[in-house]
Amino acid sequence: MVRDKRAFTLVEILVVLVIIGILMALLLPAVQAAREAGRRTVCANRMKQIGSAAQQFHASNDHFPPGYLGPLPQAPTPPWIGQWNGSLTFLLPYLEMETVHDGMDNERENYGSVSLFNIDRVGHSYWKREDSWTTAQTELSAFLCPSEDPQRPARTTVTIHLFEDDDPPMIWEIGTHFADDSGEVLGRTHYLGIAGVLGETGNRYWDRKKGVFCNRTRVRISEIIDGTSNTLLFGENVGGHASQDPDMNLAFAWAGCGQAATAWGFGDAWCQWTSRHPGIVHFSTADSSVRAVSPTIDQEVFTALSGIADGDLARLD
Secondary structure, three states: OOOOOOOOOOOHHHHHHHHHHHHHHHHHHHHHHHHHHHHHHHHHHHHHHHHHHHHHHHHHHHOOOEEEEEOOOOOOOOOOOOOOOOOOHHHHHHHHEEEEEEOOOOHHHOOOOOOOOOOOOOOOOOOHHHHHHOOOOOOOHOOOOOOOOOOOOOOOOOOEEEEEOOOEEEEEEEEEOOOOHHHHOOOOEEEEEEEEEEOOOOOHHHOOEEOOOEOOOOOOOOOOOHHHOOOOOEEOOOOOOOOOOOHEEEEOOOOOEEEEOOEEEEEEEOOOOOOOOOOOOOEOOOOOOEEOOOEEEEEEEEHHHHHOOOOOOOOOO
């Protein structure tokens, strides 16, 4: 008895391949969306941990950490007088990174015995101290959003400074980087403290809109009269990534960039708030909760949320 062995025709094989291709095309976006949802959850959790660390710091010291240790008293730059380390360095022990924290200040005796974390005294900047400069090159996952492209932007901002200049009258936000790009070795952060509209600059009008993190500040929860649940504490900012101007494509060093202003809103420049999550940017509030904020939020509402006592009440719904 002879059996008829029937094979697949070329047309049938092509049809199967087309069907498989269609299924893959439908499945791939779903897989990517699922992966992004996971990364978004990790990012929110990391911001939650930073907000909780700030609360623990407050419980131990009766105030939030300063935004950064700049000139004392407030002054334009240069010269760069001050330690210039930012708020995240003060939170390291509360994020189970005591070794990193201590490593930044091991050799303070070699630098006038002024601690890198002394809010009341001006000391050598962290990039001039061998121990803190070396430690600051550590990449810390707690300060990184997993959705950000791992490729480093052209330059890394080593510190941010807000100040008023009288000639002409203007508020400046200076994000400095080294001319030889040696700052690129520094570990990055995608999370910055909220300085308010323009921080604390010496200008009475703008200073009433200041946030929690400014130059050498010690803000207490009792000073946040606009309400802790409606006052921004930290925000997500992956740095400039769209401009052709290399001076606008800057990453941020976790050691030095402890705060930034909200005056320039959302966008692709380094001085604006941005994320890699489609349609949202994560922010934590002063009660350590995390909220997903749309970049299309009204700018006046956004800046009102960034001040601790400006009287411009706004709610995150």
